[in-house]
Every structure is written in structure tokens, then in C-alpha cells.
Amino acid sequence: MYFYKNYICYMKTKNFIGSPGSYRLKYLSVLAALAGLGAAILAYLIYHFIGFLYNLFFYQRIGFEFIEPPKSGLPWWIIFIPIIGGLICGLLAKYGAKQIIGNGIPEAMEAVWKNKSKVKLKILFLKPISAAIAIGTGAPFGVEGPIIQGGGAMGSAIGQWISTTATERKVLLACGAAAGM
Numbered sequence: 001m002y003f004y005k006n007y008i009c010y011m012k013t014k015n016f017i018g019s020p021g022s023y024r025l026k027y028l029s030v031l032a033a034l035a036g037l038g039a040a041i042l043a044y045l046i047y048h049f050i051g052f053l054y055n056l057f058f059y060q061r062i063g064f065e066f067i068e069p070p071k072s073g074l075p076w077w078i079i080f081i082p083i084i085g086g087l088i089c090g091l092l093a094k095y096g097a098k099q100i101i102g103n104g105i106p107e108a109m110e111a112v113w114k115n116k117s118k119v120k121l122k123i124l125f126l127k128p129i130s131a132a133i134a135i136g137t138g139a140p141f142g143v144e145g146p147i148i149q150g151g152g153a154m155g156s157a158i159g160q161w162i163s164t165t166a167t168e169r170k171v172l173l174a175c176g177a178a179a180g181m
Contacts, residue, residue: 028168035158035172036179039151043180046128046147053136057081085137089130096126119156119173127153144181151180 048064055063058081093101097120131146155176159169 028164028171031158031162031164031168031172032155032175035151035155035176038154038158039147039176039179042128042150042154043143043147046132046143046150049129049132050136050143053132057085057137082138085133085139088137089134092126092130092133096130097122099123100127100130119153121153121157121160124150124153124157147180148177149180151176151178 051064051066052062054066055061058069058078059067089100099120100123127146128150131141131143135141135143152173153176155172155174156169158176159172164172
């Protein structure tokens with residue numbers, strides 16, 4: 001207890017408590033929480049969009065839950081569904097943004113090092129959509145990478161909308177990616 005009281009006195013004399021930097025830290029903390037919340041919402045939407053596409057393409061029904069495939073009786077044309085999904089994703093990559101190619105984690109790291117933590121806003125939308133289309137049509141990928149990249153893009157977008165420095169955008173990008181993870 002003695003150490004704690006002396007530590008608080010020391011902090012007050014050095015003007016650490018209530019300094020202008022503490023306001024910025026609180027501000028950045030609120031923005032990081034918003035990035036994390038946005039990444040969580042994005043993950044929820046991606047997961048359910050995958051379920052919707054899975055049901056639509058494979059069972060021709062509207063639903064969000066995943067069901068176990070039947071043991072037999074699948075139609076022969078089902079082998080074309082992953083091809084259609086791959087073609088749609090290829091068109092999104094060609095005409096949308098090339099950064100949606102890949103699993104998402106290296107692309108998020110590249111944005112930190114090369115682009116001063118700036119991620120294009122269309123990546124925030126195109127990467128989760130293309131990943132959901134690929135996975136929902138049968139591609140053997142995981143959803144973790146796209147959610148991490150989407151969360152990082154969410155943090156970067158918040159940092160670009162609100163006036164922040166490159167270092168603060170890096171923190172927001174990392175918070176969004178960590179929330180996605």
C-alpha cells in the first residue's frame with residue numbers, strides 16, 4: 001500500500017495523470033474498441049453469409065444454418081458449383097481489388113509496412129464477400145484469414161475516417177485484426 005501511494009504521488013508530480021497524452025490514449029482506446037466491435041460484427045456476418053451461400057448453392061433453399069450433407073443422392077452437376085464460385089472470386093479479384101487474393105494475414109501485414117497502415121475501403125467489403133463465396137461454394141479454405149484482414153481493414157478505415165497518425169492507425173489495424181482472430 002505504501003508503494004502504491006508513493007507511485008500515485010510521483011505520477012501526479014510528473015504530470016502523467018491528466019496530461020494531454022492521456023486524453024489521446026483514451027480516445028485511441030475508444031476507437032480500438034469500435035474497431036474490435038466492427039470486426040466481431042463482420043465475423044458474424046461472414047459466417048452467416050457462408051451458411052446462406054452453402055444452402056443456396058448446394059441445397060437450393062434459403063437458410064443460414066449448416067446441415068450435414070446426405071450420404072448419397074447428390075446430383076451430378078454439383079461438381080460445377082466450386083467452379084462457379086472460383087470464377088466469381090476471380091472476377092472480383094480482377095475487377096475489384098488484387099489484394100483480396102491470398103489468405104488475408106500477409107496482406108494485412110503488408111498494409112502495415114508498405115502503406116502506412118492504410119487499407120483501401122473496398123478491401124473491407126470485397127475480401128469478406130469473396131471469401132464467403134469461395135467457402136460457401138465448396139472451396140477448402142478457412143475463414144480466419146479473411147476475418148483477420150477484414151478486422152484489420154475495419155481498424156484502418158476507422159483510423160482514416162477520423163484524423164489519426166500512421167502509428168495510431170497501426171494500433172487500430174492491429175486491434176481490428178486481433179478482434180478478428
